[in-house]
Amino acid sequence: MPTSNTFFWNDRLKASGIHFGISLVIALLAALLVFGLWYPYPYREISGGRELFLIVVAVDIVLGPLITLAVFNRAKPWRELRRDLVMVALIQLSGLGYGLWTVFVARPVHMVFEYDRFRVVHAVDVPLELLAKVPPGVDAFPLLGPTLLSLRPFRDNQEKMNATLAALEGLSLSAQPNLWQPYAAAIPEILREARPVSALKTRFANQASEIDRVLASTGRAPQALVYLPMVGRKSFWTVFLDPVTAEVLAFMPLDSF
Template sequence: MYCCNGCITSVWHFWYPYPYREISGGRELFVLVVTVDIFLGPLITLAVFNRRKSPIELRRDLTVTGLLQLAALGYGLWTVAVARPVHMVFEIDRFRVVQAIDVDETLLSQTPKSVQALPVAGPTLLAVRHFKDDKERMEATLAALQGVSLASRPDLWRPYEEATADVLKEAKPAIHLLTRFPANVAEIELVLEKVGRKPSNVVYLPLVGRKSFWTVFLDPVTAQVLTTMPLDSF
């Protein structure tokens, strides 16, 4: 059981580094998987273990319990895999965290060669390219209305470095947040202080997650992502 939970814990930290575990609901998923594994492990073992059983019966019951636990571990790892965040994508005027299950599989063949569609080494930073024409814009808009976000479409991805000018064009001075959210001034300043910055020399954009909205702080010259915080800055 400890081996199983240790495996899940290692994968969780690898695939769900901070802040993605918070933005994508990874913490709740991890708790659910580990809880199920615990119930199917030692608790069921205690329930079926009985010294009055014959060695054959006991061996059979413990084998079934072990198989159930392995099946639960496999399902848990599969769930963690398909729900893992794979990209943080700049999408026109915001960032959006894309999970593996969000990616349109029918468009995977159109992923740019410079982009890894479903990385296993943790989330990467990407951007949505400009539309080729009005027809593509209309098709993408209709797809978005049906729940397929632009950020989850491999055919629209491009390296983040190519979008620096677009990112900085949409980004806003972080100092504006101090006026918009007076109750969060101390928290904002503390978050930026940890990366050696002040609100006066940082810009920001909103970040859309599966369950919440965050804020991404960026360098005003390079558009480098500096840090994030759980603040709805839309």
């Protein structure tokens, strides 16, 4: 025959389970926001968004139900129980909000052609004091996912030296807004620097089948495509391009430098 202690724990486990289910639904909605807008493929891997989000959400959806398991008790007056549950919800939502803000400010905002390569620029990479130098028509921190940009030619040797020194101190060329320009403005330079896919398959013969699989996903003739290396937050990737328009067609986690 069930004891009062059994009912006591059954109530707590049920409340905790309901809380876990609600937390999971909220986490799934947050995932749609993060991976649908801020970290679309391949940036969720290139920029570490997946790992960062999973850490934040895993802590949040486990912590809240555990606290509910600890505080839920039907023997409490309803006003006191309601206060406890509201406090748990506020703590959990505050933690989730802070976590999402951390993911948001670390999000990728641009993929920039940096003279002979692509580089992913994140919101935290761009100093706020340089925002006044963002060219007209360029959104420094787009909300709907990363955009394509390129770097304009240096105006003179002094500007090149200043920009290079800043890069050596940790501010990459691609994170310097005064050098930004529309992606289309650099198409001739992009195509001049791009290399034929056949050369990539020769260099990485042991990965030729994987390269072919990625190229097949573009729906284009593989032998006609070109590529450039890309620098991410934690790794190097390869970007495949149309040989005429420089349109970005596919990505591959391959260090092609």
